[in-house]
Amino acid sequence: MTHIKDVVAEIIELARPKLFECLNLAADEVRFRLDGMEQFTEELVRELHEELFGLVVEWVSKRAEALAGTCRLCGKRTRRETKAVEVKLKRFTATVKAVRYRCRECKTSRSPIREWLGLESGMTSGGLDRALTALTSQMSFGEAVEQLEEQHGHSLDRTTAERRTYAVGKEAMEFLQERRDARKNELLDAVGERRGVEQVIVQMDGGGVPVGELERPARDETTERTPVRNLPKGRRSRTKREVRVCMAWEHGRVEAEVVDLHIAPHNRTEVSGERLHHVALEAGAGENTRIHCVCDMASWHRDQFEEQFSAYKNRSLCADFYHTLEYIAQAGPGVVPEEEERKKWLAVQAQRLKEGDREAILQALGEHHCKDGRCPKTDDGKCAVVAARRYLKKYGQYMDYPRFIREGLPIGSGAVEGRIRHLVRRRLDVPATWRERNLHPILALISIRESGQWDAFWTWLDKRDRQRFRDRLRGKGLNKFRGKLPTPTPSHHGASERVDFDAPFDPHTELGLPMMH
Secondary structure: OHHHHHHHHHHHHHHHHHHHHHHHHOOHHHHOOHHHHHHHHHHHHHHHHHHHHHHHHHHHHHHHHHHHOEOOOOOOEOEEEEEEEEEEOOOOEEEEEEEEEEEOOOOEEEOHHHHHHOOOOOEEOHHHHHHHHHHHOOOOHHHHHHHHHHHHOOOOOHHHHHHHHHHHHHHHHHHHHHHHHHHHHHHHHOOOOOOOOOEEEEEEEEEEEEEOOEEOOOHHHOOOEOOOOOOEOOEEOOEEEEEEEEEEEEOOOHHHOEEEEEOOOOOOHHHHHHHHHHHHHHOOOOOOOEEEEEEOOOHHHHHHHHHHOOOOOOEEEEEOHHHHHHHHHHHHHHOOOOHHHHHHHHHHHHHHHHHOOHHHHHHHHOOOOOOOOOOOEOOOOOEHHHHHHHHHHHOHHHOOHHHHHHOOOOOOOHHHHHHHHHHHHHHHOOOOOEOHHHHHHHHHHHHHHHOOOHHHHHHHHHHHHHHHHHHHHOOOOOOOOOOOOOOOOOOOOOOOOOOOOOOOOOHHHHHOOOOOO
16 A cells, blocks of 8 residues: 555646646636535545556556566567457446457467456446445336446446346355354354353245246237347236345344345245344354344244244244234224224223233134124224234233343334335335346345445455466366467477466466565
């Protein structure tokens, strides 16, 4: 960093006279107004950024010429084939000239710039990917493109935004899988009691998301065609899949929530149970930890909680207070017809519920008798009063609200319901339909962002990109030469081929960089 500061200081010193001259000629609203000054410097930075990037590319091109301009096998000058490749950076799109050097004598070819940068058409930088996915994980692709231009001044088409989001999302899926595997290995390798935090709260719920696959008819079955590719117009089937949200946090530290969004395979509720256990471990759960779960008493909620946390002696399962109260409220018109009186009646039942007096509530609901089909109905057409009585009796063992309140534990699942409302319904429950395979990357990105692992993910991704760079220099992932290579002969310029690919990577040897002391 010291070298970079020296370069910046020299640039500033050289630019100072020209900068002051430019300011002397600028309008007063530019040089004496805060917003004007900011716009002026931002424009300078943008222009400087593009010019500096061009200089770096020029330096890299000279290195490539020095490395491959002469054949390493026969020592003769190579033939050059240039192809311009666009790369999209965080604030602008740049053009890199990728030169391929071919030796007619040895029938070999090499493109150092492609090897170093991993160039491909339309590639994007990590800075752009990070800025983009931070937006697309919270809003639609169209809105994200607009915000990207607003915040960074870079215009990007929606298709590119969608494609890059899914690509980064697949990396996010691998990142999360590595963390799950690491937690699982910690459990298997643990010796003795595995200590954790004192209390962990877990919650789970789900929300529907539209999914479907595009089905195109045969060409001879329809005359309707798409405008660009001239393909038969298809129809996308539409159904709903449940996106499940599991979350956990150390009691008293709501800001450190760990969130997991996923779509479990059909009839595989154990997948959601394992994800719930994982977020509890990420939140600091150990064998000594008190696990407290609040849910709406769906069958897979109860079963998976008991299955995944059976080893935790200190655990409790709580029926969501507000979900229970909703059952009672739906039954209210069948007991108290008058609306004003019903509000007072419901307040009394809520107080009784908090005090643990379920018998009094059941007695109040018992005053209703189904007559003439006038009783209030649930969504499935059944008597709401009967449904409320059944719910209170069936799940009464999970309604120990006085104890939970006394111990300072939550009795409502508002945290996870808020995630369903803001993440699932607002971001994913769209008028169009998702391909299910595209939902998984999006859910992984949202999970990472909501769990406070965003920086850790991009650090992990940068480390992976560095490894891919080293692999490219060793020939991994590159197109292999097909044909018979001639026997290497000593170069007239003293160059030699690197044969031992398993030896440690030395950038000074590979890139011809000078040694630094």
